[in-house]
Amino acid sequence: MKLSGGPTQDEVMAISLFKLGLKKGDIFVDVGCGTGKIAIEASRVAEHVYAIDHRAEAIACAEAAVESAGISNVIFFQGEAIEFLESSGPLDCAFVGGSVGLPDVLEALSRKVLGNIVINAVKIETLNEAVTTMRRLGIFKEALSVQVCRSYDIAGGTMFKPINPVYIIVGGKT
Amino acid sequence: MKLSGGPTQDEVMAISLFKLGLKKGDIFVDVGCGTGKIAIEASRVAEHVYAIDHRAEAIACAEAAVESAGISNVIFFQGEAIEFLESSGPLDCAFVGGSVGLPDVLEALSRKVLGNIVINAVKIETLNEAVTTMRRLGIFKEALSVQVCRSYDIAGGTMFKPINPVYIIVGGKT
Amino acid sequence: MKLSGGPTQDEVMAISLFKLGLKKGDIFVDVGCGTGKIAIEASRVAEHVYAIDHRAEAIACAEAAVESAGISNVIFFQGEAIEFLESSGPLDCAFVGGSVGLPDVLEALSRKVLGNIVINAVKIETLNEAVTTMRRLGIFKEALSVQVCRSYDIAGGTMFKPINPVYIIVGGKT
Amino acid sequence: MKLSGGPTQDEVMAISLFKLGLKKGDIFVDVGCGTGKIAIEASRVAEHVYAIDHRAEAIACAEAAVESAGISNVIFFQGEAIEFLESSGPLDCAFVGGSVGLPDVLEALSRKVLGNIVINAVKIETLNEAVTTMRRLGIFKEALSVQVCRSYDIAGGTMFKPINPVYIIVGGKT
Numbered sequence: 001m002k003l004s005g006g007p008t009q010d011e012v013m014a015i016s017l018f019k020l021g022l023k024k025g026d027i028f029v030d031v032g033c034g035t036g037k038i039a040i041e042a043s044r045v046a047e048h049v050y051a052i053d054h055r056a057e058a059i060a061c062a063e064a065a066v067e068s069a070g071i072s073n074v075i076f077f078q079g080e081a082i083e084f085l086e087s088s089g090p091l092d093c094a095f096v097g098g099s100v101g102l103p104d105v106l107e108a109l110s111r112k113v114l115g116n117i118v119i120n121a122v123k124i125e126t127l128n129e130a131v132t133t134m135r136r137l138g139i140f141k142e143a144l145s146v147q148v149c150r151s152y153d154i155a156g157g158t159m160f161k162p163i164n165p166v167y168i169i170v171g172g173k174t
Numbered sequence: 175m176k177l178s179g180g181p182t183q184d185e186v187m188a189i190s191l192f193k194l195g196l197k198k199g200d201i202f203v204d205v206g207c208g209t210g211k212i213a214i215e216a217s218r219v220a221e222h223v224y225a226i227d228h229r230a231e232a233i234a235c236a237e238a239a240v241e242s243a244g245i246s247n248v249i250f251f252q253g254e255a256i257e258f259l260e261s262s263g264p265l266d267c268a269f270v271g272g273s274v275g276l277p278d279v280l281e282a283l284s285r286k287v288l289g290n291i292v293i294n295a296v297k298i299e300t301l302n303e304a305v306t307t308m309r310r311l312g313i314f315k316e317a318l319s320v321q322v323c324r325s326y327d328i329a330g331g332t333m334f335k336p337i338n339p340v341y342i343i344v345g346g347k348t
Numbered sequence: 349m350k351l352s353g354g355p356t357q358d359e360v361m362a363i364s365l366f367k368l369g370l371k372k373g374d375i376f377v378d379v380g381c382g383t384g385k386i387a388i389e390a391s392r393v394a395e396h397v398y399a400i401d402h403r404a405e406a407i408a409c410a411e412a413a414v415e416s417a418g419i420s421n422v423i424f425f426q427g428e429a430i431e432f433l434e435s436s437g438p439l440d441c442a443f444v445g446g447s448v449g450l451p452d453v454l455e456a457l458s459r460k461v462l463g464n465i466v467i468n469a470v471k472i473e474t475l476n477e478a479v480t481t482m483r484r485l486g487i488f489k490e491a492l493s494v495q496v497c498r499s500y501d502i503a504g505g506t507m508f509k510p511i512n513p514v515y516i517i518v519g520g521k522t
Numbered sequence: 523m524k525l526s527g528g529p530t531q532d533e534v535m536a537i538s539l540f541k542l543g544l545k546k547g548d549i550f551v552d553v554g555c556g557t558g559k560i561a562i563e564a565s566r567v568a569e570h571v572y573a574i575d576h577r578a579e580a581i582a583c584a585e586a587a588v589e590s591a592g593i594s595n596v597i598f599f600q601g602e603a604i605e606f607l608e609s610s611g612p613l614d615c616a617f618v619g620g621s622v623g624l625p626d627v628l629e630a631l632s633r634k635v636l637g638n639i640v641i642n643a644v645k646i647e648t649l650n651e652a653v654t655t656m657r658r659l660g661i662f663k664e665a666l667s668v669q670v671c672r673s674y675d676i677a678g679g680t681m682f683k684p685i686n687p688v689y690i691i692v693g694g695k696t
Contacts (some may be wrong), residue, residue, distance in 0.1 A: 010537075010541075011540070013540075014539070014540035015670075017536070018532060018533070018535075019532075075280060078638065097271075122334075123331035124332050124333070124475055124491075126331065127472055127476075128472055130472060143472075144533065144670055144672055145670070145671040146669075147321060147336065147495065147668075147669040148535070148666055148668055148669075149339055149669075150538075150665075150666055151664050151665035151666070155295075157297035157298070157299040157300065158298050159338070161442065162321065162337075163336075164334070164335055164336065165334050165336060173694055184363075185363045185366070185492065188362040188363045188366035189496075233690065238432065245387075298649055298650055300648060302647060302649075306647075316499050317498075317508075318498055319495075319508050320494075321495040321497075322493070322495070323493040324490055325479070325491035340511075471676060472673075473679040473680060495669060495671075495684065497669075503564070503645075504647070505642045505648065506645060507646070509686055510687060
């Protein structure tokens with residue numbers, strides 16, 4: 001299945017997870033889990049992962065990926081993140097890959113998340129909204145612009161081709 | 175016609191021409207002229223432009239572009255740059271877009287060019303060869319890595335997509 | 349004198365001027381001229397350059413630079429761009445290096461400028477404001493993110509050091 | 523203590539470790555361990571970490587960092603990597619942060635390392651040497667160019683400042 005946005009690129013995921021600072025025993029929520037790539041990687045460290053998406057096809061895709069990886073600590077929730085967060089207990093870290101209603105989601109997350117909140121964004125409007133909202137909520141830590149190029153073989157040599165740049169926005173109690 | 179490599183991207187051309195420092199009255203040589211894009215832009219400032227390519231299809235393509243732009247100060251030479259440089263008089267600036275036999279071409283250019291020599295490279299081997307050769311010839315000024323992203327509309331927003339990174343290597347009497 | 353922001357970097361200036369598409373005979377305005385670097389470069393092509401800055405020290409700095417370059421087609425205006433634009437005639441191109449009151453300045457520029465308007469921005473809030481305002485005015489063409497690295501000698505080798513990334517936003521009648 | 527090169531930046535380390543693909547039980551070697559930052563991070567997953575540096579001050583610095591982190595599975599070796607590798611048993615992964623005698627080190631590593639070898643380089647000559655040597659040894663997988671910018675507060679807004687670009691070269695049995 002092809003989900004809009006596609007899976008997070010490895011290099012962007014590696015930085016995002018590092019900025020999350022997940023520790024053993026953590027409760028982690030992945031908002032807009034898409035293919036489940038981040039949820040699966042986080043599940044190797046976290047105690048429980050909540051994977052949320054409002055798209056049935058994303059949940060189906062991520063569930064299949066989780067099952068085929070033999071992972072049992074990912075709990076799925078199809079619906080709006082706001083809804084999930086209203087009834088959830090405290091969370092240790094959160095990753096936000098989707099951007100619909102971001103200010104409200106961030107406000108809800110900031111009430112439940114004890115550690116870091118990491119957002120991936122490709123639109124400059126989302127970057128701006130994330131930084132502005134985090135500043136307003138007093139949880140802004142840093143934003144990164146990540147530009148990775150990967151080598152390709154060409155005519156007996158090596159050239160770099162770029163992947164799309166991604167903004168990683170990090171918030172949390174400072 | 176589709177030439178390998180394709181025309182230089184506008185932003186890379188703008189920087190390359192700036193680094194050339196072309197002045198009115200200059201004699202300019204474009205080694206590996208391809209579609210003629212650089213030669214045409216340079217012809218607006220230079221007195222004479224020599225456009226060189228060993229590929230008949232490149233010369234044909236560039237000649238057509240020069241003609242349709244109504245430009246009359248570009249002189250074409252189909253063959254090896256080394257051959258051209260053996261019999262040419264002094265030159266003010268040179269641009270090198272192609273990379274075959276680069277060390278020999280740079281050595282020949284360094285004997286004829288009074289001003290700057292600017293190379294565009296996408297392969298890391300070419301970058302390395304250009305810098306190493308220019309250092310050996312005592313004409314290395316600087317190398318640039320240029321990474322440009324252009325905006326695209328996406329889902330009611332704006333995202334950046336990168337063009338391939340290009341190395342611009344600048345040499346000349348220092 | 350040290351003006352905040354500092355002069356535009358060569359590579360960013362080269363791309364910005366290319367995107368302006370200045371032609372002989374053009375009337376050009378440089379809003380927030382700072383050290384005058386862009387105004388001076390544009391004056392080599394444009395018929396007249398209006399260099400505007402509300403800071404007396406910027407005008408003094410730019411005037412000195414213009415004089416020492418022996419240039420006579422730059423006209424200075426100390427004050428707000430809005431004020432200048434109210435009484436100016438039609439303009440061919442505009443460059444905006446400063447960002448105070450950008451939406452109002454863009455609105456005023458869009459009424460007077462026949463060709464392209466190019467903005468340089470380093471803040472993501474300015475990027476967002478520029479794109480949003482240009483979209484609202486129906487003059488948005490493209491935004492670029494420009495990341496240039498320059499070579500430095502290190503321990504018998506060559507490494508790249510980046511200059512600060514700059515956003516170049518381009519508008520005009522489309 | 524200030525070691526030349528300084529510690530690996532977090533974002534570059536995150537990507538490098540991801541590309542290493544360390545698993546529980548792995549034997550890992552850090553060639554040119556410097557401050558010990560990579561060795562410490564890897565020690566959280568690997569069974570044993572060998573941290574090698576020919577500089578006494580690097581070993582002292584890394585040993586202090588390891589001790590203050592309460593880590594007990596890092597074994598230090600002051601001397602040349604070649605020397606260590608001659609007598610070592612098989613290794614699962616290797617990270618190379620230093621670049622002296624890289625071709626020989628890579629050749630020795632390729633005989634002992636079962637999994638991935640990841641190199642960090644800032645010099646273009648090192649990048650070229652790493653890629654060329656890995657290609658010759660038949661172990662080249664990919665090279666990355668990583669350009670990260672971090673946000674800074676400026677005049678009521680947010681701008682990006684770049685950290686130095688780093689090349690990450692990945693090799694291993696393919």
